[in-house]
Amino acid sequence: MQTFDKILTPLTVGSTVLANRMVMGAMHTRLETLDRPDERLAAFYAARAAGEIGLILSGGFSPNPEGVMEEGGPMFNSADQLDEHRAVTQAVHQAGGKIILQILHAGRYAKVPTCVAPSPGKARINTYPPHALSTEEVWRTIADFVNTAALAVEAGYDGVEIMGSEGYLINEFTAALTNQRSDDFGGSFEGRIRFPLEVVRAVRERLGRKPMLIYRISSIDLVEGGMTGAEIASFARQVEAAGADMINTGVGWHESAVPTIGATVPRAAWRDAIRNVKQSVGIPVMASNRINTPEVAEELIASGVADLVSMARPLLADPDFAKKARLGITDEINTCIACNQACLDRIFTERTATCLVNPRAGREIEFPIGLALKRKRIAVVGGGPAGMAFAINATERGHEVTLFETDQQLGGQLNLAKSVPGKAEFHEMLRYFRVRLEKLGVTLRLGKPATADELIGGAFDEIVLATGVRPRVPDFAGVDHPKAVSYIDVLSGKVEVGQRVAIIGAGGIGFDVAEFLLGDAEESLDAQAFFRAWGVDASNSNSGGLAPAADHPAPRRSVHMFQRKAEPLGKRLGKSTGWILKAKLRKANIAMTAGATYDAINDEGLHYTVDGKAHVLPVDHVVLCAGQNSNRDLYDQLKARGTAPRLIGGADVASELDALRAIDQATRLAVAV
Template identity: 60%
Template sequence: MTAYPNLLSPLQVGSLTLSNRMVMGAMHTRLETLDQPLERLAAFYTERAEGEIALMLTGGYAPVPEGVMEAGGPLFNRREQLAEHRFLVQAVQKKGGRLVLQILHAGRYARVPDCVAPSAGKARINPYSPRVLDTDEVWATIKSYVHTAALAQEAGYTGVEIMGSEGYLINEFTAPLTNQRSDEFGGSLQGRMKLAVEIVKAVRQQVGADFLLIYRLSAIDLMEGGMCAPEIQALAQAIEQAGADMINTGIGWHESAVPTIAASVPRAAWTTAVAQVKAAVTIPVMASNRINTPAIAEQLLASGAADLVSMARPLLADPDFARKVRMGQEQSINTCIACNQSCLDRIFSESSASCLVNPRAGQELDFPLIPASKHKRVAVIGAGPAGMACALYAARRGHKVSLFEASGHLGGQLNLAKQVPGKNEFNETLRYFSVALTQAQVHIHLKTRVSSESLQGQEYDEIVVATGVRPRCIEMEGAQLPMVLSYEQVLSRQAQVGKRVAIIGAGGIGFDVAEFLSGDTRESQDDTVFFKHWGVDPTSQSSGGIQKPDYAPKGLHEIYLLQRKSEAPGKRLGKTTGWVLKSRLRRAGVQMMVGVSYTKISPQGLHYVVAGEPKILDVDTVIVCAGQESNRDLYATLQPLGLPVHIIGGAEHAVELDAARAIEQGMRLAYRL
């Protein structure tokens, strides 16, 4: 008896029978911008097809040039492109997979000068102002969707998904916020729905009954002036009547002031919005966003809120997700932690997407799953992110690996990070590495401090030093006072923090410490608390599902976050999650100060200068978050001995250290050994 009877049951969708209820949602990967783009995309999709996912959706392809996400973005509107699409489809089909092409017109989100929209008004996240489509151009746009759908069918795709959510063109037509038209495509609900309905009708007429047609509908806009629940349900019914086989649900617009997929969002938080769509139609409905474990997916399906689950980033993290569920190996799933660091943040930095916990994602061609030509004995010293990754990938390539850790547990700095509200998903990463290292037969030696003497005579072919970092101390009068603590002491709960707190350093660690002291741990785990904090009406009875926040922070500390630089605090935080953290801290009353020079610390508090004026901040605790230093002591003693030694992670370079870089560096070294 399986623990996941709903998740693993087959489902009839249109004329297609899916083997399970797990779908890989559409993602922008930017792999098409790299060398060997077709081969890279094929390797990416086929590995996930082999992982037994029932259906895969491509990233969005625009039907017209003005609808691309960015200059040079994916566009499918010419017969000359059929060969490259057939290459992808056939590669996936050979591995038993099914591939659906998503058709996406970015509308006013298109980062191109000639972007278009239903009405005037620039999107907050786009420097370009859109041109308003006239009525004839709207009808021409409908024809462009039909043309791309026909090309997709000819290329051999299983079906198409019409992207009608997340604030892209079709969603802009459905919402009063962005549709002030007076023609047949505006005004009443019927007018605002007309573009979506006409596209689905025309595509169905073109492709026939046996070609899968999915429509992605915004289950909740999270924008003032967005659609309300009765309108969303009416649209869902109209889409079904127009000929869609399935409705996939999207959550929020990209410019919404409510987080939708960050780790601070509770798992499956949007179930109510999805269930309301499901209640309105008879065709299958797919849930999406923050569904990252088999248990939460099974729970959602068992509740009747949806028929399938769409998991995009979880399939970046682990391409074998579905196969592991079928085989009862859920403890070995490399779980998506919703950090956004290596996927969305990289996309918005115009890089290709990968994954913090699985750096092979998007780089399958560069790091194939094949054994090393020569197997070696490898010692890895330090079981932080870099050390664990190096040990794991080296062992999987056939090397005999011993992993040494001075403390009593794996994880290094991850054990501090997981203490921060909104970062508890790092527990999943620690669980994954613990299971994976054991399965790979890595010999783990905890509470073992390694020295150069203990390594000599062991006949290791390769020695990897991954001894991590230590907090940087500050040279300042009073720095040795008991009231001065390191971030490590605070996050590991080794020291008591007073009522009034000054945090020196407003980088990522400083923000994490401020969140640790002021954040509400319930927000990322309790839907009701999350909705109150962010002003969300999950039933969408209000316009766009937005209501007044009902949040009164009751922090235990009065916190001052200070930085030397005069730039805006938090400027270097993650592009897609930094704003969430800054917003949370502002709500909690954290006061941020920039352009600060520190002079000394005394029992009276922190002495500093700002704008040339000396001041004293009356605090009883000063927490130093002034960066980190590499712990290179062991490496320094090994180098003169002529041993084959390598250094990675924080031990190699502590500046701007993050887990993504550490894990990828560990993997890369494992492939070079």
């Protein structure tokens, strides 16, 4: 069993001793928009503190109205808000943790008409053009940072983090791309970094030496006109001299064309950019981005890349991450799979964050803890994500669960997802489910379909059906032709398709099939391959750390995607990851046709019509990704015999391969039974 001496070693930061080197990174949750927001936030952070994380960084709070992320976004600038923050800090401290308030001014990313920036120029990810700050307004903004920092300490926070990364206001000052000022806060490199240095100096002076002062630096900008690695190193040294106790490292801007945190990014890919900062300063440096296991965290510290590791989404997935590392039960860590579906995608579409693999995240007050009042014998049919999630949660509540699965292995269509390039993290999800089922002692019946007779013979008090979905077969001539194959046959490896392929259906499954047919997983597993593909200068010697992207290798197959809807293909993919997948397919010259009517499949290929004009596409195979239907055969049998089973997952609602909804629904039902 691997030991984790590095991440479990205490560290002194300023005058504060942290119990270990694992940090919960700052993240937007939008929990403040729900009912009982103070209670929700307190429970959310306290759960992570109880899970023994060494330090918590709060979500970002703006120091003034023009810096909020969106209308009504988090802001902390008044003593009237002290009590709501004290509810959080007291809960964290009572749970044995420490918490820092992040001060984040969104700059030209603020989705408000009053947004500001160092210079004119609208961000491509915002509809509002910013007002360029006058010199007087810059000094006023510095005073606003100081005010929020002082309020944070008064509210009980153990210090503050100044957010200077990811393309927000401070980062906009440091980059020539967004700073064309001619006063003392622009022009030369020294002028561009003056604003953050003045913020750090002023905050340090106001707070004194005891509270922690962390600065989050952009270790690599990944935008044209960004800083070079040498400039970042020089800037880091000056941040240290200005009074920071620690430097946290961020990666890229939100408008960067390079992915920074999706599953397509290899684990710890940004280590060299972080090491550049670490080698430049004497204070502790924190690594971040795509660190989701104790093994990766331990290696980063052991190899001298950083002194601590920041993990945001992994602490959504498992609040007990640090405790499980200490106890040596890392196989029980519910690992973040970097899907972004329930966290970033929801934030970017103005919803509250949670986690696909852990629906309790951000919803702690909605899930009772402890055993159920009455122990029941429960049959669960279907070993996909819904069935496994229900079985685990119901057993934890004290119920006796038997899980039936027709296949010899658990996982359902998760076993298809893990075969798609860039989705290797699904192996971790399956590992967690398998380990928990085994350690909880859930009875498994694999390799044999459950029958109505054995379910209603009196052995069970409840029957839960998670029987999943079947691929929908579209209704047109030739769908039974040998050229027509299901996405299940392709992703499972049952069918090896030819060199010329048409894909019918351009939802998430269609795009997964396209990527599966085109490439391999090297890019998401090999940092150097990733850098070459996306045009990253690994040495960070160029402005913004960018380099020309390598020529895309010739695709293994000729692939043409079709959909019925007359809208751009991929429009409904995840907000934070869909653009990555679409960009990869564009580089591979995938043909895409919208508004198609399918006429026939025959020896000639796929016959289809667009705008009234008929076409024939010669292909070796046509992969059907035209949706799913719920598998309710067993449900109908049980209902006919007077039994009322409960439906969850795809058996309840067939819509793509929605593990997010399936696991949430299963978890909630397990708590309610």
